[in-house]
């Protein structure tokens with residue numbers, strides 16, 4: 001398996017797999033507000049229109065480069081602070097106040113954003129976006145959710161993502177009394193799911209007690225989206241917990257993460273109460289997973305030189321990631337000299 005030491009996309013800060021990346025919680029952006037956003041090495045102006053739609057524009061105004069987030073939201077558009085040019089959500093220039101007639105066709109780059117599970121997501125990739133990250137058991141269902149505390153791990157997001165399917169370390173680090181066998185199932189080019197196939201062993205009173213809550217194999221599954229976001233489903237047959245780990249890399253190449261805890265919608269006041277308790281409980285399950293590995297991620301230098309058969313799920317995950325489309329997004333900060341090829345430039349003749 002020499003290919004595992006010569007990886008092109010996996011653990012590579014300059015090649016970002018095509019997919020959706022978490023931006024900010026929806027509640028942090030009120031109607032009519034605009035914010036500076038630095039993400040995946042680029043500067044943006046993130047705003048919510050007065051009708052409530054989220055927009056994302058390249059940060060710097062195509063006129064003279066002022067940061068658009070210094071401006072303000074006007075209806076569905078953004079007005080630049082400096083000379084008051086106005087751009088819609090698609091980046092089309094709508095108004096130059098010193099002109100009675102707009103005779104210039106200028107467009108500043110805009111980016112596709114959606115809201116899902118109370119989070120704003122950015123699409124990185126080609127023209128046609130794929131589905132947003134989801135909880136497989138609750139796909140297309142109404143849900144309630146809760147956001148955990150954002151976190152940073154000092155390694156590439158892909159490396160942190162491995163942790164959830166590293167069955168080998170569940171016994172060494174987390175002392176899990178069960179041996180997991182995580183079977184891969186490719187859903188599509190960006191999505192791969194791993195499902196446990198082993199039953200709870202009949203070794204002692206504790207495992208016999210736990211085993212009573214599972215008809216078949218112990219439920220543990222991980223569904224990955226573009227190798228940066230993953231949903232863990234765990235729990236006895238009568239109650240499944242769903243924890244989404246959404247990651248992106250920061251300018252140091254570290255994993256910047258946000259957990260999203262999800263449960264199916266339950267109706268009425270009692271339903272709301274049950275879900276509040278359940279989501280809080282899910283948060284604790286999520287914290288249990290995150291605990292114990294923190295130190296190793298501070299110093300790990302990922303180099304998979306000697307994979308074992310026991311590492312099979314990790315190998316499958318990496319191989320899947322290696323086949324993804326990627327955006328040559330780079331982590332170079334916005335440079336004014338690279339501006340002209342990214343923006344439609346329209347000059348007026350000046351004598």
Ligand code: FES
Pocket residue numbers: 061062063064065066080081082083084085
């Ligand atoms: S820099 Fe934005 S309008 Fe002049």
Ligand SMILES: [Fe+2]
Pocket residue numbers: 163169173174289291292293
């Ligand atoms: Fe772990």
